[in-house]
Amino acid sequence: DAMVIQNPRYQVTQFGKPVTLSCSQTLNHNVMYWYQQKSSQAPKLLFHYYDKDFNNEADTPDNFQSRRPNTSFCFLDIRSPGLGDAAMYLCATSRTGTSLNEQFFGPGTRLTVL
Amino acid sequence: QKEVEQNSGPLSVPEGAIASLNCTYSDRGSQSFFWYRQYSGKSPELIMSIYSNGDKEDGRFTAQLNKASQYVSLLIRDSQPSDSATYLCAVNIEGNTPLVFGKGTRLSVIA
Numbered sequence: 381d382a383m384v385i386q387n388p389r390y391q392v393t394q395f396g397k398p399v400t401l402s403c404s405q406t407l408n409h410n411v412m413y414w415y416q417q418k419s420s421q422a423p424k425l426l427f428h429y430y431d432k433d434f435n436n437e438a439d440t441p442d443n444f445q446s447r448r449p450n451t452s453f454c455f456l457d458i459r460s461p462g463l464g465d466a467a468m469y470l471c472a473t474s475r476t477g478t479s480l481n482e483q484f485f486g487p488g489t490r491l492t493v494l
Numbered sequence: 495q496k497e498v499e500q501n502s503g504p505l506s507v508p509e510g511a512i513a514s515l516n517c518t519y520s521d522r523g524s525q526s527f528f529w530y531r532q533y534s535g536k537s538p539e540l541i542m543s544i545y546s547n548g549d550k551e552d553g554r555f556t557a558q559l560n561k562a563s564q565y566v567s568l569l570i571r572d573s574q575p576s577d578s579a580t581y582l583c584a585v586n587i588e589g590n591t592p593l594v595f596g597k598g599t600r601l602s603v604i605a
Binding site for chain 2: 411422470
């Protein structure tokens with residue numbers, strides 16, 4: 381089945397220790413998104429890629445970076461995680477050129493910062 | 495500021511009843527509208543998409559769109575305890591821009 385895959389599903393890191401979260405997709409979608417979601421809050425968009433074009437939200441902290449080496453893969457790097465970065469990180473994909481712009485989420489990575 | 499508003503709830507309904515979830519949006523030019531279901535600790539799951547005025551039905555779910563009133567709703571018929579979740583409304587404001595999400599409504603279906 382075509383899907384969005386995130387690894388790891390759970391990540392524990394120490395304060396200030398860099399961490400990388402990964403996302404892959406078999407949907408052949410050209411747009412990929414990274415969201416941060418904290419408890420009882422809406423998903424907050426961090427970045428998105430239209431193909432190779434990178435789009436950074438204005439309020440995304442500099443501590444967060446992203447890479448998309450090819451159509452299928454996307455990475456979220458947190459350079460120096462703080463306690464406030466503990467959250468669920470969601471990857472999503474969509475395809476341009478469709479009337480609805482439906483967006484599909486992966487299962488998420490739960491990040492804990494000690 | 496492009497906004498999507500939802501009542502945070504919780505909305506409690508008895509098993510078998512109709513649950514009605516509502517969403518309003520600020521941008522009159524918005525093009526397509528989505529309902530996601532999110533169970534606690536899980537990721538959002540797309541359950542309904544709609545872009546034309548009127549009703550769209552899929553099983554027990556009906557999405558209703560009224561662009562003149564800038565209002566979209568989700569009806570869940572014959573509600574089950576397994577429908578207990580947070581329901582996120584999302585709006586595509588323009589073309590290929592990212593969706594704007596509401597904060598979600600927590601639904602509790604009581605057996």
